[in-house]
Amino acid sequence: MTFSVDDTRGASLARRAGRVARAIACAAVFCGAATADAQAPAAAVPGVAPQMVNVAGRSATTLNGRWRSIIDPYETGYYNYRRRPDANGWFRDRKPANAQELIEYDFDQSPLLNVPGDWNSQQAELLFYEGTVWYRTRFERALAPGRRLFVHFGGANYQARAWMDGNELGMHEGGFTPFGFEVTDALEAGTHSLVVKVDNQRHPEAVPTVNSDWWNYGGITREVTLVETPSTFVRDYTLQLDPADPRRVRGWVQLDGPDSARTAVTIRIPRAGLSQTVTPDASGRAVVSFDARRLARWSPDHPNLYDVEIATAAETIRDRIGFRTLAVRGTQILLNGEPIFLRGISMHEESPYEARRAYSTDDARTSLGWVKELGGNFVRLAHYPHNEAMLRAADEMGVIVWAEIPVYWTIQWENPATLASARQQLGEMVTRDRNRASVALWSVANETPRDANPAAGPRITFLRNLVAHVRGMDNTRLITAALEHRYVGRDTIVIDDPLGEVLDVIGNNEYLGWYDGSPEKADSITWRSAFNKPLVMSEFGGDALQGLHGPAANRWTEEYQARIYQRQAAMLRRIPMLAGTSPWILKDFRSPRRPLPGIQDYFNRKGLISDRGERKLAFYELQRFYLELRAAHPDPGAER
Template sequence: MRRYFLLLLLGWLAGGAQAQPDPLIINVDGRRTTSLHGSWAAIVDPFDVGYRTYRNTPSGNSFFRHRRPQHPADRIEYSFEDAPRLEVPGDWNSQRLELFFYEGTVWYQRTFTYRLPADRRLFLYFGAANYEAIVALNGQVLGRHEGGFTPFNFEITELVHDGENDLVVYVNNRRRAEGVPTDNMDWWNYGGLTRRVLLVETPRTFVRDYFVQLDPADPSFLTGWVQLDGPERTLTVTLRLPELGLVQTIRPDTSGRGTFRLRVPERLERWSPEHPRRYRVELATRYETVVDSIGFRTIETRGTELLLNGRPIFLRGISIHEEAPFEGRRAFSKEDARVLLGWARELGCNFVRLAHYPHNEAMVRTAEAMGLLVWAEIPVYWTIQWENPHTLELARQQLRELITRDKNRAAVILWSVANETPRGEARLRFLRTLIDEARRLDPTRLVTAALEHRYVNDTTIVIDDELGRYLDVLGNNEYIGWYDGPPEKARRVVWQNAYDKPLIMSEWGGGAKAGFHGPAEQIWTEEYQARLYREQIAMLRRIPFLVGMSPWILKDFRSPRRPLARIQDYWNRKGVISDRGQRKQAFYVLQAFYRELAQSAIND
């Protein structure tokens, strides 16, 4: 009912404006942009009075209109001018104590001044807004986006004023059963304009999207495509890689799409964790030159092996939530990414699992620059509405937005379509649709999911989830020593694999409060967590088809599911680093293991 009302409202307010965002512009860092970061007016609206009357009909005084009193008798019961402020990008939960647990609507407003040349176009770009956003410029609703972790943009060329402009954004983060993720999760539901907001200026005809990668079938060739947007869709595009001396002319068809294939010289250096080499890539038309830095590598499987650039690799990883170091808030900046990924590097990682949703673009680009391989994931998490067509379309949309944004990032080797989902025919149909979509959008990477296993008897575990038949790489979450018996249980467990495919142990671990010490048998102590890690590592060494792991998790993170006073206090304490940056004993246990693995790989 609420979704129907919002769509009705959009049509009523927008006078026929499109309800969905425009096709996504990639690599906004390579374009002419203006930041809209800073202090925004913010009205907290738990009853959604900003868009509906007490009769549940569209309000003629919707906050999108941003009305001001014209004479003393005017009754207008909101004011952006007098409203408190919130910083953008940022979540509202960490900025104001009274919004700590808040889930609902906040209206954001700011003005900006712009003068757009006659031969240019302008887009309003959002890195993400959690969870639902409706955007209006100068009183005109542009459209709506659902999904809290992927980017979207609207063209505002015909609506932007020459001078001051008024921007209003409705953001609602209420959890919903039909959503992706659903209304049950184990992380903080940070609401707001949590990532960057930019104005992106382009020529009338511009390079909107492109894909430049090694051909997985024959990596001696570079293949890909370019997509133009604008009236001159057959405009010639020149692809250049100046460091390799490569130049290719691309002639798009009438849809604006052009393809290319060219042989790369033998001196091309492959991107790898040890040598994260990236090349300058230019896509030029007579109106613009879009520049990117792209690394080139191959990723494939051979039986139960994982091959990077044709050679077996073991993924020494860690899972990470998108939460800032040293403070409980949503991470969004390059500085946040450098600290989090720097901790992963200190741990000895060559791989990170960015759970359980698409992380901000700075995380992915920083990982690529630092030589960290990436597992990227959409929030098809636990139990969602498998038979709801709307839910499936939301999952497909978020997968498309993730792949569109990050498909040129060499660091990303795995698209994950699910985490800990229960078996069943409806779930299998749902996830097979996503797997097919991922392969259609990007045939150069592998597809995975974090599965659950099955006990054959007290000591034998088999990974035989039907979904594994359709994945390239198996993921598995297990918590022996935490949710599944004592740590010593790991000594007698034997693992079996129903598929001739490689396995990543995508989650394992247990909690400890930093600074809490005691016997190794006492739960919540650093000693217990370290003991659990030692037992797990000994077990994992015995799994012949294991090609990597990403223990849960790098640092403690906020979760409303964790209320234990004086221990959790609404923090999930499974981090090997505390929320204040303290290394726990388990950190050093894992670090020693990874150093041993790294040295062994060098010797091999």
């Protein structure tokens, strides 16, 4: 796959539409689409490498640390004064050859930024910055004959271009999913310069679009790793219980390299005494199927994980995988064949005690520990794929996950390039996380407005496409979206968005007591659904400034927020099709939409915990509700 460097930031719709075909072609083994832009220099450059899973379980070297950085709001390091790509841009990482040569940048004298990390929280002047920042690190590497090397990024927001020793590796768009570049042929023994241009500008055709309610953290926000492999290596695999026959594990292994069709692969689960050797077909794919009756099921109370080895003669990859089934029966969600009520909370990817992008295992374990403290068994990871450490911590801690892509509010439904981007990000999320037992729900959208013709407009066509795409990639999980409802009369709310016809679980966002009347309005509301399917109330709540106390009738006080949760709990108990809740939100988070001085100060204050980690009164209201629900509806496998 190749693409060329563009000479304008905004590619035309026609050029971007070409990515749709690539997105569709890559659906079976998703490749991560590269872009094709016009009027490029003569030399084409490689694109994003086919996606590699479980980097942590491979032979890898971290490139995390302190990288040199240059702020570049005019993109001077990439374009010349005619807005054409500059062949001697900053990616060359050059020094003047003599005292007469003019070079107007110097990475070695430039400030340092932590990688992983967002730039907004590291430098005060970058708090609201949207634009380009250049990153550079140097490393030494010698590669033995017959070995391959990839540089892997866990995520960079939003567009990232990378160069090795001045040679372009490729470009990736999408701020929350992994990507990588093969550098085998570009590598000689010695010290190497890796330069990355990261641009977090928002664009109407992008996913997410320009309109959102969270902080646009820019930078290389997740881990960067050098991954060394044999010439033929295991690129991807999946192992899950067969939904049609849970007595068996089924899956596949995908090899990459010249000997893919001739390399045997052995899958071992030592603790269960299971081992199987398979031979790939001509495409390098080997189908796996073995008896699962020795495997204990994964559940919130018993998050059983098994050490799994995927081995060839040249490498062994290690993972920890849990095995469980998911299904729906009428309005119930079934885990391992038994009904489960999802007691959850929504969460943004912010650090527990700081206003910055979260990325670490410690961040994840603290936040999920708060979910468990609430009495929860479930978290909605809004509104984009969170980092891989979060999913692995959820596996270990027994927290069920709703994972989603940022198809949010009002994106360009009729733009083929926007659809291609959504499919790409959905595919990259599913590829990365489909071996995580905790992931139960793939979400394709949040609060998207209905078409004028709800059953046949561009929005419904777009979202049905995404549903079909994810079903083609993974048939072991449930598909959902957070929908909007409508009133019939004054006191009846109906959920009948036509998208619900193709979903397994209906999500619904409502803000009775905050955006919709007083908290007491919930007392008189009747809920109806057009679908005989489980309902998760995916958002509800209201704002409170931690430490602000006063009458329960006064907005912004902890007492008012607690009152919302009291009235909501009473209403939720009366909804017959309700199968779960994930109110908004675990922790206060940054948002430029929230400027009210002394109260918001650019934070959304709907958190049950403040941005400094302090619990509000509503935390204990929800905790009380969840303890009652758990007593009434014990989790599958829980001690009775």
